Amino acid sequence: MTATATRPAPPLVLPKTVSIVAAVVAAIPFVIHAIATFSGYFGQDDFIILYRAGNSGPFDPGYLFQDYSGHIAPGMFLLAWFITALAPLNYTIAVIPVLLMQAGASILLWRLLVRLFGHRWGLLLPYAMYTFSSLILYSTMWWAYSVQLFPLLLTMFGAFNTHLTYLRTRESKHVVTTLLWTVAGMAFYEKAALFLPLLFGFTLLLGERAPWRVWLAHGVLLAGFVALYAGLTVSRIKEGLPSGDVIVEFLRRSVVDVFLPGLFGGPWTDPAMGAAISTPPLGLRIAAAAIAVAVIAGGIVVGGRKAVLAWSLLGAYVVVDLALVIITRLPEIGPLIGNDPRYTADAVPVTVLCGAFAYSSLRLKRPAAGVLVVLLGVSATFSYLWLAPGLKFEKAKQYVATAQAALKADPSIVLYDTPVPEEIMNKWFFVDGKASRVIGLLPGPPKFDQPAENMYLLDDNGTPRKINNVRDPVVGRPGPYAKCGYAVGYDTATIPLSGRVDGRRLLRMEYYTSGKGPVTFRLGKATHEIHLNDGLHVLYLVVDGSFDRVDINRATQVDPMCVVDVRIGTPMT
Template identity: 90%
Template sequence: MTATATRPAPTLAIPKSLTIAAALVAAIPFVVHAVATFGGYFGQDDFVILYRAGQSGPFDPGYLFQDYSGHIAPGMFLLAWFVTALAPLSYPVAVIPALLMQAGTSILLWRLLVRVFGHRWGLLLPYAMYTFSSLILFSTMWWAYSVQLFPLLLTMFGAFNTHLTYLRTRAPKHVVTTLLWTVAGMAFYEKAALFLPLLFGFTLLLGERVPWRVWLAHGALLAGFVGLYVGLTVSRVKEGLPSGDVMLEFLRRSVVDVFLPGLFGGPWTDPAMGAAIATPPLGLRVAAAVVAVAVVVGGVLVGGRKAVLAWGLLGAYVVVDLALVIVTRLPEIGPLIGNDPRYTADAVPITVLCGAFAYSSLRLQRAAAGLLVVLLGASATLSYLWLAPGLRFEKSRQYVATARAALQADPSIVLYDTRVPDPIMNTWFFQDGKASRVIGLLPGPPKFDQPAEHMYLLDDNGSPRKIENVRDAVVGRPGPYPKCGYAVGYDTATIPLSGRVDGRRLLRMEYYTSGKGPVTIRLGRTTHEVLLDDGLHVLYLVVDGSFDRVDINRATQVDPMCVVDVRIGTPVT
């Protein structure tokens, strides 16, 4: 009787201890990543996305379905609106949803692995390749990418799990749930369009067959998404492919320099410009490539036809990943884009799943699995911490903090909207790369480009600098009245300029009046209504257009004014 009572203990102990080990494999990199992420800040696209969220409503189709550099991501923009409405420009509030999705993805992946392969110690190794992946952890320190990738992976493994449930129960409701997971993924990242071929390959690897109507439903959803995407975006596909040499260099950088080292605990190197990674030493790259070849060949020897199918599915996914970059980004950026892990990070969990299928017949003992996981985890964590400073956006944090402190000390400050330094927002953001996008959501909110007697601009550190004059100026010609210049009353006074003004400039006008009140200033097709103070003052007014004269009148019951000097140019502090 005693033997009977104790017999189930080993079978119960194995899942429990394995589950604890899996929890540690997920929790350790999650905590490391969370600490490093909370030590970072917003940067680049983050400011544009959040600024647009602050100017829009949650049910505005134009906002939710905007073409953002070739992305249609209503889910991401809805999330951006939510965190902005909750706490504008609060980095901790913004990153918490991404971290929660990271945790959910790890849970769903482990559940999928156990459901497919059973409770095996060997599963810890592919699982650790995902949870410790420096490619994923580093690239998702950038908030804008984290709210694309983690929703994609969360919905991907949600779809895999519910599809597996359908295969085992054949209940139609699980097909519907799988489709809903897919829709949710498409709402955040267009790569969710690849769920259909992934689910099809997953079904083949399991040796299952699915009625054609199931694939027809998935195909109809995919066709609808493609139609919506094409209808709402301007094609980013460039005319003409890059040269063969450029493509080969890009493929080498993406696969040999970044992807393979990242899979095996690398890349053991420094961060580079933007979200890129510096090229690892040659010996480490060669070693990673040799290990990759050995893993593929070993999988075929162990797993046979199933391994060939698994590696084929992985290869097809990576080819699509890289082909998308080749036809869209490579022609304008060049092969250095291959060093950016954002374009291959989503292939890491596919590698994990395909590798688990390839080696599904291999039984790895607890000691061996534990040793390999410790070595992989330690190496990957070192790589991640080595890379993490590259995406902390310290310059952005300091810039916003400096501007916030200055505006809190003097909320009346009016700012001339200027470009911010490249480390905060790159030059290719053009009109979006300005201070108003970076600090526009601060409490107040900050005043930009409003008529003012004293106007400031933010320097490269975020400190307000008072504008003293304008340079490269187009000036008003001398007025007819020696001590008054131009007398402005009910009748319009026209001030001819020394040349034509084109584009965005700053108007500086010296005036005198004994009666405060409104004045109308017409500059070409643009009209400005400005309130003037009595006495001798200076007016700064941001102008944008094409004109060669300034028309001013005071069509109200106030005293006339004298315009002594007008000049329009670039601000000087």
């Protein structure tokens, strides 16, 4: 009997040590960001997006391709519909998909860096600039922005990876995959239109060439997207640029006060109004600018022509980012918008990649890389935790919780829809800045503006307050019948008013009848059919229009109803 030869077991392949450290560099800020994000809540645009999702279908083109303040984002609206259908106004469920996209983007970026430059300790520094970036982590605590930026970053790195695969294999299927990544990015954020010039610059930095057919395919996709975008949106480009002084101040705030400090572990300051950041101390701003100049100059010394090309690509991207703000938002808001990191956060990964190319010939040793990464990580984490409370939307969280508890205790409550505090939704949302948009998706759902004998409105804390009367009323003139006022039967009774009613108001009517049943109100062009109960009652009815009389009739042969008092005004508690 012969012995059977056995093959030795293949050696266990362990990840490169540098990749293990990179996983830690990604995991630490991810966990910190996830904890901070889960302790936050919805705010501002979040409520409008989710409210529309709750009142639309997933295959409604008008919903998916709506013009939302200049954004066409069917992917975002489809995701909003899905999480709303799954768990309305559940913040935890809402943020899980974007956190997964954040993790996926970090993985794809490291994979790209390693494929480009190999397993180098020096790559940890640009990678940490991305993963720890307070500009990205702070701004994405706002859910409405996180569902734009993280899909953009995920698809950007996906497109770069597949384009790199194409350049190395020349297989056409990878061009198709790159185009699909681009389409996915465009579905969430129109800045994915910049993938084409980024990929072209990326190809030049690699010293490669791609056939004209590749760029033609990307160009056709870009042209189709531009045509779709132009056809579905109202142009936000303002006539006439702001003054030179305003533009210079905006650029200083965006680049010197926010972007550069944010790259190097800053901004070491407080949150400001909205998603903005307070201006850092002058010394820190000067230090960040000096480091930036040194990094650019050092890259040119080390990398030569490649570094010049890399910095040029980064400069062009940042110029486009800022130019878009200058021609759309700056005329409306002013230079303070430069303190909002949302308009430059997408330039952070471009900076990281361009910096890696500029210094690609430099071999940073492990101790030096470790020290720099730790310093950057500690500083950026400190900045982020300092900023984080500014986008937790505590006021909105408390408002919704208070209203939910009250409505759960008494589901019969009918609410008069009123504006909410500006900390929850800004006044420029107008009709969308109301309580119905904020709590309208709560279980029940809550009843708004329905005819009722008892009507309430939510105060600034979300507590229902009973409406007792109306302020500054237009009143019904005295009726012809003593103790009855106006007798409303099958024939229409007309109640003339003391003045004209214009706009949205609340009608308060006192009536009594021995026969319950439907009653029809005609108020100008509007008609309301309401079921009334027998006995002595008060009716509150939300009206909106222009009229100077109230016409009432009963559609069935029942005992007449007596209307003894009509007044229309703004509600008071």
